[in-house]
Amino acid sequence: MQQIDSEIEKVSEIILNGLHKRWDSMPKQPVKKAIIAMTEKLQHILFPGVFENTDIRTLLEDFSHELSAQIKLALRHELQYRNSAQSEINDAALEITLKLISKIPVIKERLETDVEAIYNGDPAAYSKAEIIISYPGLYAAMIYRIAHELYLLSVPLIPRIMSEHAHSVTGIDIHPGAAIGKYFFIDHGTGVVIGETTVIGDHVKLYQGVTLGALSTKGGQSLKSVKRHPTINDNVTIYSGASILGGSTVIGEGVVVGGNAFVIKSVPENTRVSVKNPELQFKSSGNTPASKELDQMDFWYYEI
Amino acid sequence: MQQIDSEIEKVSEIILNGLHKRWDSMPKQPVKKAIIAMTEKLQHILFPGVFENTDIRTLLEDFSHELSAQIKLALRHELQYRNSAQSEINDAALEITLKLISKIPVIKERLETDVEAIYNGDPAAYSKAEIIISYPGLYAAMIYRIAHELYLLSVPLIPRIMSEHAHSVTGIDIHPGAAIGKYFFIDHGTGVVIGETTVIGDHVKLYQGVTLGALSTKGGQSLKSVKRHPTINDNVTIYSGASILGGSTVIGEGVVVGGNAFVIKSVPENTRVSVKNPELQFKSSGNTPASKELDQMDFWYYEI
Amino acid sequence: MQQIDSEIEKVSEIILNGLHKRWDSMPKQPVKKAIIAMTEKLQHILFPGVFENTDIRTLLEDFSHELSAQIKLALRHELQYRNSAQSEINDAALEITLKLISKIPVIKERLETDVEAIYNGDPAAYSKAEIIISYPGLYAAMIYRIAHELYLLSVPLIPRIMSEHAHSVTGIDIHPGAAIGKYFFIDHGTGVVIGETTVIGDHVKLYQGVTLGALSTKGGQSLKSVKRHPTINDNVTIYSGASILGGSTVIGEGVVVGGNAFVIKSVPENTRVSVKNPELQFKSSGNTPASKELDQMDFWYYEI
Amino acid sequence: MQQIDSEIEKVSEIILNGLHKRWDSMPKQPVKKAIIAMTEKLQHILFPGVFENTDIRTLLEDFSHELSAQIKLALRHELQYRNSAQSEINDAALEITLKLISKIPVIKERLETDVEAIYNGDPAAYSKAEIIISYPGLYAAMIYRIAHELYLLSVPLIPRIMSEHAHSVTGIDIHPGAAIGKYFFIDHGTGVVIGETTVIGDHVKLYQGVTLGALSTKGGQSLKSVKRHPTINDNVTIYSGASILGGSTVIGEGVVVGGNAFVIKSVPENTRVSVKNPELQFKSSGNTPASKELDQMDFWYYEI
Amino acid sequence: MQQIDSEIEKVSEIILNGLHKRWDSMPKQPVKKAIIAMTEKLQHILFPGVFENTDIRTLLEDFSHELSAQIKLALRHELQYRNSAQSEINDAALEITLKLISKIPVIKERLETDVEAIYNGDPAAYSKAEIIISYPGLYAAMIYRIAHELYLLSVPLIPRIMSEHAHSVTGIDIHPGAAIGKYFFIDHGTGVVIGETTVIGDHVKLYQGVTLGALSTKGGQSLKSVKRHPTINDNVTIYSGASILGGSTVIGEGVVVGGNAFVIKSVPENTRVSVKNPELQFKSSGNTPASKELDQMDFWYYEI
Amino acid sequence: MQQIDSEIEKVSEIILNGLHKRWDSMPKQPVKKAIIAMTEKLQHILFPGVFENTDIRTLLEDFSHELSAQIKLALRHELQYRNSAQSEINDAALEITLKLISKIPVIKERLETDVEAIYNGDPAAYSKAEIIISYPGLYAAMIYRIAHELYLLSVPLIPRIMSEHAHSVTGIDIHPGAAIGKYFFIDHGTGVVIGETTVIGDHVKLYQGVTLGALSTKGGQSLKSVKRHPTINDNVTIYSGASILGGSTVIGEGVVVGGNAFVIKSVPENTRVSVKNPELQFKSSGNTPASKELDQMDFWYYEI
DSSP states (O other), X not given: OHHHHHHHHHHHHHHHHXXXXXXXXXXXXXXXXXXXXXXXXXXXXXXXXXXXXXXXXXHHHHHHHHHHHHHHHXXXXXXXXXXXXXXXXXXXXXXXXXXXXXXXXXXXXXXXXXXHHHHHHOTTOOOHHHHHHHOHHHHHHHHHHHHHHHHHTTOOSHHHXXXXXXXXXXXXXXXXXXXXXXXXXXXXXXXXXXXXXXXXXXXXXXXXXXXXXXXXXXXXGGGTTSOOSOEEOXXXXXXXXXXXEOTTOEEOTTOEEOXXXXXXXXXXXXXXXXXXXXXXXXXXXXXSOOOOOOOOOSOOOEEO | OHHHHHHHHXXXXXXXHSTTHHHHTSOOOOXXXXXXXXXXXXXXXXXXXXXSOOOHHHHXXXXXXXXXXXXXXXXXXSGGGTXXXXXXXXXXXXXXXXXXXXXXXXXXXXXXXXXXXXXXXXXXXXXXXXXXXXXXXXXXXXXHHXXXXXXXXXXXXXXXXXXXXXXXXXXXXXXXXXXXXXXXXXSSOTTOEEOTTOEXXXXXXXXXXXXXXXXOXXXXXXXXXXXXXXXXXXXXXXXXXXXXEOTTOEEOTTOEEOTTOEEOSOBOTTEEEEEOOOOEEEEEOSSSOOOOOOOOOSOOOEEO | OHHHXXXXXXXXXXXXXXXXXXXXXXXXXXXXXXXXXXXXXXXXXXXXXXXXXXXXXXXXXXXXXXXXXXXXXXXXXXXXGTTOOHHHHHHHHHHHHHHHHHHHHHHHHHHHHHHHHHHHHOTTOOOHHHHHHHOHHHHHHHHHHHHHHHHHTTOOSHHHHXXXXXXXXXXXXXXXXXXXXXXXXXXXXXXXXXXXXXXXXXXXXXXXXXXXXXXXXXXXXXXXXXXXXOEEOXXXXXXXXXXXXXXXXXXXXXXXXXXXXXXXXXXXXXXXXXXXXXXXXXXXXXXXXXXXXXOOOSOOOEEO | OHHHHHHHHHHHHHHHHSTTHHHHTSOOOOOHHHHHHHHHHHHHHXXXXXXXOOOHHHHHHHHHHHHHHHHHHHHTTSGGGTTOOHHHHHHHHHHHHHHHHHHHHHHHHHHHHHHHHHHHHOTXXXXXXXXXXXXXXXXXXXXXXXHHHHHHXXXXXXXXHHHHHHHHHHSOEEOTTOEEOSSOEEOSOTTXXXXXXXXXXXXXXXXXXXXXXXXXXXXXXXXXXXXXXXXXXXXXXXXXXXXXXXXXXXXXXXXXXXXXXXXOSOBOTTEEEEEOOOOEEEEESSSSOOOOOOOOOSOOOEEO | OHXXXXXXXXXHHHHHHSTTHHHHTSOOOOOHHHHHHHHHHXXXXXXXXXXXXXXXHHHHHHHXXXXXXXXXXXXXXXXXXXXXXXXHHHHHHHHHHXXXXXXXXXXXXXXXXXXXXXXXXXXXXXXXXXXXXXXXXXXHHHHHHHHHHHHHTTOOSHHHHHHHHHHHHHSOEEOTTOEEOSSOEEOSOTTOEEOTTOEEOSSOEEOTTOEEEEEOOOOGGGGTTSOXXXXXXXTOEEOTTOEEEOTTOEEOTTOEEOTTOEEOSOBOTTEEEEEOOOOEEEEEOSSSOOOOOOOOOSOOOEEO | OHHHHHHHHHHHHHHHHSXXXXXXXXXXXXXXXXXXXXXXHHHHHHSTTTSSOOOHHHHHHXXXXXXXXXXXXXXXXXXXXXXXXXXXXXHHHHHHHHHHHHHHHHHHHHXXXXXXXXXXXXXXXXXXXXXXXXXXXHHHHHHHHHHHHHHHTTOOSHHHHHHHHHHHHHSOEEOTTOEEOSSOEEOSOTTOEEOTTOEEOSSOEEOTTOEEEEEOOOOGGGGTTSOOSOEEOTTOEEOTTOEEEOTTOEEOTTOEEOTTOEEOSOBOTTEEEEEOOOOEEEEESSSSOOOOOOOOOSOOOEEO
16 A cells, blocks of 8 residues: 555655656646537527426526536637637637527527438338437537538637547547538448548438548648638438548539549539449368359449 | 525426326336346346356246236236236236247257357357357347347237347347248457348348348338338348348349349349459658559458 | 237247356456447547547546456456466566556657657648547557557457457457557558567558458468568558468568559568559440540559 | 455455344345435335436336335345245235335325425525425435335335435434324424334424433343334424423424423423523623623524 | 326326426426536536635636526526517526625625624634535535525526525525525524524524514415515524514524523614523322422523 | 526636635645445444354455555644655654554454344344444444544544434434443434533443533634533433533433433432423314323333
């Protein structure tokens, strides 16, 4: 015990005096747990009657109080507010909160189109309530739609904490900066990645493992405001494992992209793109006669 | 504040009077949190002695009480019970609960074969207790085996909420409708998707990113009762990233499917299927002499 | 009710008398929840000032108390301690705890290089605090670095419970046995798998879906101490979906591996490896004129 | 540490091998926390609309499940059930639960008379809701009325755990065996004690510190079924600190008992009983002229 | 089960259709739990550095948000707001909250005199921090001082919920309407009752069981605004069990009231009032020689 | 909002800059919640098998860890440790913890005599388990017996926090400094006060409202080490409301003190002391004939 106690003293000293000091001198961070709790409240506001708690006004009051508290913490990290009086930050936080609150009906409207898209598109969907309660694709869309509004209002840190929370829960990683239209449907979803400058139209459906990414240019911070991710027009379906890359890549309206396709140039509207199926090899591992190549169909897209 | 308060009033009005009303008029939903808590109790029942709480009978009593409460909520969503007296729903819920309880020994037996398959198949496994406590593949199998029994008893909503919970925790998405044999082993598991009408035999092993899916037919709800997903016979191993698609695709006994293989036709028993390795290209990016193509081995399957 | 009660009695009997007995006769398991809570405390210790609670010494005292309690439970499962007196186990647990505590400053130092690697490598990163709070790649690295030290101290069960927890939260599956250098950066991360005998140098960056695995030899337990997973030298970047397999596969310094590449032989330093792009096929699905093949660029690696 | 560890081993040994063993051999006890949680649910059932949760049917289902679980534990302590089959105990618990549930409307009706008595009798009462939420006298009455029904059904242990919980919360100690009429009002209440065989009529009001007790006979267990506590008829008011003692003491209808009165014989109806005021003595402690005796009024009863 | 289920249905019906309806038609009540949590926050604000959480500004923000939420609920119960627009209530709640916040420094100042009075008056007091953490008398004073300000601001329900909470925790029942000066000290405290119109000066000390009450007039609601409780001037000490009753009873400066004294007329300043000690009787209960009367001292006041 | 925000800023400033500063400069306090949780663990250790958790060794380890953590905080407040190195405090805390742990078997033994005294003395007691779970008198005795040992080890603050917690729960206020023998029984208990230098023998029984106090001498801190409270010898019973005062007052073996008796001189052994019953007055308040004085019995003691 003495040994452990003295080791603890030693390690405490190292940590308290060491290079970590830079974290201590920073203003207080927004609190992850509070932000998650906050989005849970908003979920109840956005789908009243589906979850237990339905006292909308109280939920909204609490949500707006908690949101503005977190925004105050977040703004302090902004260069422009480093040395501001607290009252200035308070006013800014209040204004942002006000704007976000006023956006809730629009967010709700969009989410209802997402619910409808899933219901119509998934024969396995039992009811809209089931979708709201249990579909990871809808959860990711909801968090995205909230985080995106905060992103547009230039709130630092909080949108990213929200989207990483959704990423953890669903395996779907949507950057809050992406612009996504109505009737959005991600099926299964694990491994989906959607980059910051992606633009997605209405009625788009993605399957698990789809990447909407950037082509590497290694430009680093200098690329920050450049459009690095693709544009997906209306009514596009992208099957599992496909990658669409590059800021000038435009997937035209009505295109279907087959599974595992790797697309880095634009595709004209109403086109089906598929990987030419890689040859398979067969080899008997038992006492079966020698295997032969099997024909494979052309298009890799499929539904589950 | 006044401004925010009045915005909150406005948004509350919109939400309370708007199109969301459809959720309010629906019967109360099963509660996700309660269902998750319930499955945690069942986990303790199924593996007594591994987790802290081992008072089996009390756990079973609580589990059955909570299950029947949630089933009552779920059944109210069924068309056939829309206008039933509560007592009729209560009786049905009780009967289903009774049947599920009676299935627990069988579920337990099957899960013990899964534990054994993992223990024998994974040299990294330290002990069976470790598998039960920490392996995502076993957790997904457990939730699946419970949800599947509820699916067979035609309970709406609850099986899906269970399987999406397992999906969130493990990244493994098994539809409760799939039929899976004994000694089932999913390794690593992130990104695995197993569709509703899949049939899987005994001693099958899957790696991360495997899809057992449907070929697209866009038939929507009309396909609901059609077999759209493959049949995997006994003793099959499917390496990571492979996709097996289509309702009439049958993978014969003893087949090994290599990583990333894309299979949409049946494979005879005791065959090894592998993608012909895509050609790699090499290019020196530094002051090393020009690269040359490397040979690649034939079979993509591997273990981790 | 009587029926359910008697069914519960019956099932309880089966469970209590049945084959499960083997779990009951085992020593008590380490407790998952306690281990997760413990790592949360360590996270606060490692990044003081970023999270709310910053009383380092109290946190360290609690952490070391809880760690030694769990190690006591874990050691009892070791063959060598099966019949030891409790005092012997207590002493061993204390000694291990002491060693782990003394390693914390080193773990902290390494993690700070990881934070820096991410900050420099990701233009989307807003601040180091944001990385610490929300990046799944850093979270996985942190848990790995703790679990790895416990693995080196031959603690059973606990390292695996830790790494599977990180796997559940992030979708990143790093075996505690892997050896990973400084400035480690996993971006997005869902689906990453890093095997037990993998060796990774400094300044390595991985994208989502990368597998560092073993080639199948089906040797089972006999392979336990054999190096089965690849060696990745300094300054290597591996793009999403790539697989590097085999214990003698060495990826030379400065190599870039393109997306989806499947590498099972060593690659010399400063080389770019890429899959030759699979041919795409295009087919008009509407009234657009017939599609044509599109050129594709050579290298599959990209950034998001 | 070693020292503490070995001390802990030693103390554990003593405790585990020592005389405490008698507790271990007893059947499991009812759980205090569960019983408290249960009564909280019943409070919501009895005053729907006053507290947050108002889904009566679900509350009733949960309450009856939890009650029967605790009764099962309690009955096992009864001599008559020491060796019974579990099924026999289950049936008995179910029957008792059923009877208690059927009593709820009556309990509710009585409690509403108590609320009314307080509202009419206390000018400080703002509203009936305030009484239900915050008056200790009503809380004690509620717990008593529930515990009394369980006492009448011969449930061991649970009624006492309930009444001691109310005692802890309010300072009011009502034995579950007492028989109390409608419109019952205890004001302030700290220190009130009401014995097991007390009988109280309608419209009775008690102040803090009132004891309705037994005269000492030291007969111990032999007195168990004897009426040892007084009978208080309708419309009696007893002021603070008064003691009414003895099983044959009857306080007649309409009697008022003054503060601190000590009554051990019956009092005829419509009588005011008061202590003859003890003489006070006055003594100047400063430079005031010598004190003189003050007149005191006859009746000690008062209101606060 | 069926039987219980049908009994539950029946009881639910009775409750939902019965006379309870009057609670349902009332506006929502303030929530007791929220009010208690709120006062806990204020305790941390009032004694910064003594309890763990010391981020004053955040605590104040949360406190004021929660307070105004509860006041909104409470005001709706006021006759004058029965039919007001929500915005009107919101404005009133905001104004009250603002006023309460501005009173905090004064409350804090007063409480610090209470701490000092206890520290100076109680030789058993170890430190001021100990007093703040553990003395029931200080806790009751703190809750009273907060509740009293809300009472002065005419907030319904909340002050009473607060004071009944303190009553439950400490056994001390102070009506929020009482007016109490600085340096207030209640020792032990169980059973103390202080009525609504009591006026207490500075440096007053009370022991357990003291009642500052009203003489009975049975005037009911008509007495609401009448001064019914005594006035206690500066530097008065009242020993345990004493009762001071009546609205025109004035206890002069520097008076000492002995234990169990019953005072219903005014007492001039600097007087010691004591009960003339009741004669004791002694009777040998064993083989000791016959007992004789013992002298008793004149003054009943004492310290513990 | 702006107004409230600026008020909050103002109040924060006042609090942070004001006279409260003295709390901030003090060392950190022991944490009440932690101390309560700790005693709950000890309760489970002392009565194994009665409460749910019975893993004695783990409970003891956690208890000793938490106790030493709180003692470290408490010792820092001692003058002698104001400037000590942390390691010195750690060693002292460890030593005290060790001593306390070694006392647990003795505490347990004493408590078992208390349980027995209650069981034998209270005909209403159903079983010993009931006493342990629900009797306030036993709970107060348990907390006292723990706090007393810490008091003897000169631990500051913690014993008082413990005893005030018991006071809050039971209404029984026992100073940790009192010395109390075996077979101790407090019945009902609300309002009991036992002072710091009280000495109590074996087989003593107290009823509610009993005070064992000091006679006032107003000597303040100078009396700290003087015996100010009475000595109660073996086999004494003191009925409700009685006060025994003064450091040289000795209640001889076998004495019975009647209810409300006020005793400030010693009483020889085997004597019954009772208040000569105060004369009652009767007055008809209705149409009953004039009342007459009632005989009252001599001894005020009684049982409930």
